[in-house]
Each structure stands twice: as structure tokens, then as C-alpha cells.
Amino acid sequence: MEKVVIIGGGYAGIYALRELVKNKNIKITLIDKHTFHNLQPEVYDLIANKSNIADVTIDLTTLCLGFNHNYLEYKNLKVRKIDQESKKIFTEEEEIVEFDYLIMAAGTRTFFPPQIPGLNNAHDIKKLHWAMFFKQSFENQLFKKIQDEAKKCDDTHIVVVGAGLSGVEIAAEMAYNSKMFFQRGNFSCDNLKISLVSSSDTILPGLTPELISISHKRLKSLGINVITNTKLQKCEDGYAHLSNGTKIYNSFLIFTGGVEANKITEELDVSKNPKGQIIVNEFMQSDKDPKIFAIGDAAEIKNKKGEIMPPNVTIARISGTNAGKNILRMIDKKKLVKCDPKLDGILIALGGKYAAGNIADLFHVKGRIAYEIKKYVFSSYRKPLLGLIKTGYSKLKKMA
Structure with a gap:
């Protein structure tokens, strides 16, 4: 065999x-x-409280049991x-x-370039446990702001280094989530800032000019400070030192540069x-x-x-x-x-129920319709897997 x-x-x-x-x-x-398949593109929804862990993972044990195959095994x-x-x-x-x-x-x-001092303290949200840690830390930071708002209202700054798909999506979701948080509670201490740093002369290098333009406008509308043609040089004492000569004091630094x-x-x-x-x-x-x-x-x-x-x-x-x-x-x-x-095309989550996309190089979409297309594509992948893990779970219970 x-x-x-x-x-x-x-x-x-x-x-x-x-x-x-x-x-x-x-x-x-x-x-x-790992014991699960991480649905990485949906982790941003997890951070933004639009989903939970069960929504962004597929259990590998029950998945393999769900297939009709006598010689398939999963090993952790x-x-x-x-x-x-x-x-x-x-x-x-x-x-x-x-x-x-x-x-x-x-x-x-x-990839965390070793030539950038202090970068080992940055967050890697591609890993689910770090995404969970960041989600909790982000929420704690928001809670701390409203807890202390009557006494002080210090700036809270989050720096996202790398303006590819991952960097743009996480910056947009964080900005939208915090904006809705402060609006819903009418909190006065609404001064959380997010900076997105790109080493290229634009965000989303390699994508179509129209998609870049749509995304850039959305980020600006969310209050994100987009910094281009700039590299991170070092992280020291809570500051991100940039190649343009500026330094930003930050609560978190997320690196998505490569x-x-x-x-x-x-x-x-x-x-x-x-x-x-x-x-x-x-x-x-x-x-x-x-x-x-x-x-x-x-x-x-x-x-x-x-x-x-x-x-x-x-x-x-x-x-x-x-x-x-x-x-x-x-x-x-x-x-x-x-x-x-x-490539069938590309769809980018840009905070809330807003997305932008290029469909098969034929046309561009933006807003709620792009968001719904993105959710449909994800559902088309996840739905058959959910059927398999449900079957696998039933088998597992019968074996117990």
C-alpha cells in the first residue's frame, strides 16, 4: 500500500x-x-469581535474522521x-x-529581520495564539482608556509595519473597531491612533492603481495615518524609530513586513x-x-x-x-x-462591512457588495469542511 x-x-x-x-x-x-486548521484570512474578524475561535478554526481530528477513508490518519x-x-x-x-x-x-x-533591533517584541498575528493575545491586549487598552479618562487621556498609538494585505486589513479592522467602540459608549477619551508604515511608495504594492486608491481612501476615512517610503529602523523603549527621522511611541507594534x-x-x-x-x-x-x-x-x-x-x-x-x-x-x-x-481576483477587508476587490482583472468592487462577496467566498470553502467535521465528531462520539 x-x-x-x-x-x-x-x-x-x-x-x-x-x-x-x-x-x-x-x-x-x-x-x-497544531490541532486545528487556522482560517487565517478570517482572524481579523476575530480581533474585531465579529467572530469567535470556533468560526476561524477547523478541528483536524474530526475533519480527518469525516472523510470516508479507512486509511487516513491525522497525527499531532x-x-x-x-x-x-x-x-x-x-x-x-x-x-x-x-x-x-x-x-x-x-x-x-x-519574517522578523534580525538587523532591526528590538523587533523581537513585535506581534505576529498570523499565529492564532498571538492573535488572541493581541485581541485581549487591545481590548484591555481600550478599557484602560475609559477607566482613566476622567483623570488623564493619554494618547494610545498602535503601529502596523508593512502595508501589504495583512497590514492593511488588520489596521482597518482595528481602526473601525475602536471607532465603533468610542461612538457606542460616547466616551470622551477618543484619541487612539493607528499608523500604517509602508517601505514602498504606496500601500498594497503590486495591486491595481484603482484598488490601491479605494483602499487608501478607506484607511484615511478611518483616521489611519499612512506613512509611505519609510522603513522601520529599530524598536527601543516603546518607540518605533523610522527612516524618515521620526519616532512613534506605541502601545503595540505589529510587524507584517515579510x-x-x-x-x-x-x-x-x-x-x-x-x-x-x-x-x-x-x-x-x-x-x-x-x-x-x-x-x-x-x-x-x-x-x-x-x-x-x-x-x-x-x-x-x-x-x-x-x-x-x-x-x-x-x-x-x-x-x-x-x-x-x-488568480480569480482579490478581496480586501477594510473594516466593518466594507471591502474592496478586483474580480478576475475585469472590474473593481467596493463597499458592502465587496464585503458580501468576500463572505460568500469564505463560506464556500468553510461549509463543506463543517459538514466533514460534523460527521467526524459523530464518529468520534460513537467510538468513545
Whole structure:
């Protein structure tokens, strides 16, 4: 029986799994150090009190039980070493997992440049536990302001460094959430400030000028101070020192300035880019071993024009599905299918029930309609998974 192992239960890993389970005669093992699939694009709703933990996670144990497959298992393990020659995965828990085919889907994490002193104190909201910590700290900060407002009303400043999708969305949600908080309570101490710092000459570099313009206007309307062409130089004594010569005293500093591949990829003797992402061919295979695949954020994926695709859910879906199909085709000794990654478009949450988007490079949308489209896209992904975990939960209860 062929053994297929997926390392990483994120979007790409789940899409690969959904393909692999179509073959009932292979053994599939999903390994993840977390017990849940984090629905990362929706974490901003969690911070803004529009959802709870159950809304932004999918339990991996019940998910795997929900699939109709007798040889599928989920293992909550932390990978320590991968031996390509013996095809064995060694874990911190001293459990060894063997494989014939391996899919690397461990994703990326926020890269904190070591040359920026003091940056190790910044928050990485890509990780759910830090998002929860930040949510609680943010709410405590708001409570402290209204608690002390009669005696003093000190400025509270939050600095978000990095004006890509993550930075723009979190800044917008925080600004909207605090604005509604003060309006609802009619509190006098309404002086929370948010600064968004971009090293580029604009926010959202690489996106269409119209989408950038819509987003920039929305951020300004929320009172966000947008600073462009500026880099963070150091964090010291509660101050963010910027390359334009200014320094900002802040209660929180969130860094979203870049990503790097999960350290697990270092264990593999395959070609990687400077970010540590595995370079793959048009079949999602690594260059030195055709039975080792990489997908989603863990891979450097190019389209037919040779352009590197951005890390997002669409590319995770396309690459994960393609890798799953190709492994099944390899097992059946069939010709592999080339991956043709294309973006369906992009949708950006901009606080409250307001979003902006570019749909398949055909037209732009903004406001409530863009927000509803974004929610529909998320629901389309989450709904079938909810059905699976419900089935898995029922199975688990019967086994107990």
C-alpha cells in the first residue's frame, strides 16, 4: 500500500487531502503541530469581535474522521527531521512516520529581520495564539482608556509595519473597531491612533492603481495615518524609530513586513529560493525528488509566463489540488497534469462591512457588495469542511 504524507494542515494541505481521499487504497497521513486548521484570512474578524475561535478554526481530528477513508490518519506531531533516503520523518515526540510520497504544505511565517533591533517584541498575528493575545491586549487598552479618562487621556498609538494585505486589513479592522467602540459608549477619551508604515511608495504594492486608491481612501476615512517610503529602523523603549527621522511611541507594534518558509523546509535537499520556499516545476514537484511535492505558501509557484504567484488562498487551492491529483496519477502510472495557477481576483477587508476587490482583472468592487462577496467566498470553502467535521465528531462520539 502506497503511503502519502502531508506536512501542514493549512489551506493547501486540506485541498491536497480532498483529492487524495478519492483513492481508497492508499494510506494518507496528515501531520501538523497544531490541532486545528487556522482560517487565517478570517482572524481579523476575530480581533474585531465579529467572530469567535470556533468560526476561524477547523478541528483536524474530526475533519480527518469525516472523510470516508479507512486509511487516513491525522497525527499531532512536530517534525524534527526528514530523511529523504530512507523516506522517514522524525518528530519531536520520537514517533517515526514513513512515506512513499511527501507533500510539503507547512506554509510560511512572519519574517522578523534580525538587523532591526528590538523587533523581537513585535506581534505576529498570523499565529492564532498571538492573535488572541493581541485581541485581549487591545481590548484591555481600550478599557484602560475609559477607566482613566476622567483623570488623564493619554494618547494610545498602535503601529502596523508593512502595508501589504495583512497590514492593511488588520489596521482597518482595528481602526473601525475602536471607532465603533468610542461612538457606542460616547466616551470622551477618543484619541487612539493607528499608523500604517509602508517601505514602498504606496500601500498594497503590486495591486491595481484603482484598488490601491479605494483602499487608501478607506484607511484615511478611518483616521489611519499612512506613512509611505519609510522603513522601520529599530524598536527601543516603546518607540518605533523610522527612516524618515521620526519616532512613534506605541502601545503595540505589529510587524507584517515579510514572510519566510517554515523551518521544516531546511531539512530537505531540494532547491529553494531566498525565502526558503521550495522551487517546484509545473507539476508541483521538487527538482531532486519527483515524489516530494510542495504547495501553497511553502512553494515558489510560477504561472505559464514564468511569473511568481503571490501566496494566497487561491494559489493554495490550485497547487494543493494539482499535487493531490498528480500523486494519484503517479500511483496509477498516468501522465501528470500541469498546474496553471491563475488568480480569480482579490478581496480586501477594510473594516466593518466594507471591502474592496478586483474580480478576475475585469472590474473593481467596493463597499458592502465587496464585503458580501468576500463572505460568500469564505463560506464556500468553510461549509463543506463543517459538514466533514460534523460527521467526524459523530464518529468520534460513537467510538468513545
